[in-house]
Amino acid sequence: MNVVNYEILKKYPLCNRCFGRLYAKLLHATNIERGEALKLFKLLELEAQIKKAKEENKSYDEELKFLKCIVKSGIEKTRLLNEIKEEDIKKEVCPWCRDIFNKEKMEKLLKKVENLLKNYEFETFLIGTHLPQEIKDLEKEIETEFMESIKQEFGREFGKMLALRLNKSPDKEYPDIVIHINPYSEDIYLQINPLFIKGRYRKLVRGIPQTRWLCRKCRGKGCEICNYTGKKYPTSVEEIIAKPFLEATGGIDEKFHGAGREDIDVRMLGDGRPFVLEIKEPKIRKIDLEKIAKEINKDGRVEVLNLEFGVRKDKVFFKNTPHRKTYWALVECSEKISDEELKLLEKELENRTIYQKTPKRVLHRRADLERIRKVYKVKTSKVDDTHFEMIIYCDGGLYIKELISGDDGRTNPSVSSILNKNCICKELDVLKIHDDNLLEKID
Structure with missing residues (x-):
């Protein structure tokens, strides 16, 4: 088996x-050491063949032609140089790298990158190398099973030089900045990766949404209906939390990722709801989380707890991981309610599977599906003849208002159907987002 294909040198002076x-x-x-060693071996073989051909008075035109190809590709260690005309061995430009590893060219690229990075605070980076199509086509043509792409070598070598120059660290998994370079055209642009801050928030008042709501009429442009704010509501949990972070980091925008959401008229109490705040294109990354938390908490409507820096996968975890929840609800009944009926309600709802079609109030923005969720435990407390409180421990994604009202039969069973009375939820609070899915006792 011939592992090394020397024939490629006849077509391309690599x-x-x-x-x-x-x-x-x-x-x-190194690639240079390996390439030189392989060529020297072939030169040795060719010189031996030429010497033998001379001794036997045979033609060695093909061997000499091949030897010239190798010399043209940049190696001159042959005893036969005195038999070769200078114009026959003039070094040719390598069609693959086209001299992109030249010291002066690398230095030029390093200075351009340094200039682009000067306005950003970062600790880690990654080099993203982009190749022209003709180089990709060439690689496909000459590919061997043992080859690495030139983009891998350039990224590695340029990354080493930049790390030494800036005293920063390469990071393939979570780089602060990705430096995209086409070393052939010398085009460079930066990808400033987001800064992620995770923690928990408590919403202490009713009447504000979790995230920013654009005006339905103008879609954020501003009109008479929204008083030219572009928003349906003056503020949100997202905006209260994000504002000081944007100011501290110099980010251009943000995105809020919560572990579920509560309705506008629902408070989020207890130890709060997990969230991840994504700051886009931050100029500053070293920020004082404790100081910013104090600034947010002064607002009085929202509190943040347990702030820490996160990574990209955190937002996927929070958005896609189901969390059981504990709610408090104040229920109003159309008729008097007895203690015995409340005990029956607790018994009927314990470990009960609930079949719930998308509530009518959100059908305009949610698909009409049937969701199957479970209530694990309920505790009730009578307030007066027509009002009682409920503590409900259940699966995430269960609509509690409709669990109480029944939503004209779209939720089954419901508090209304079990008690055979019209019941509505007058007030609702989230008491706990359970990070684990273990049944916890409701005291």
């Missing part, structure tokens, strides 16, 4: 680095 890159996964050496 430099030592590029020829060595064809076999990067074999010998533990």
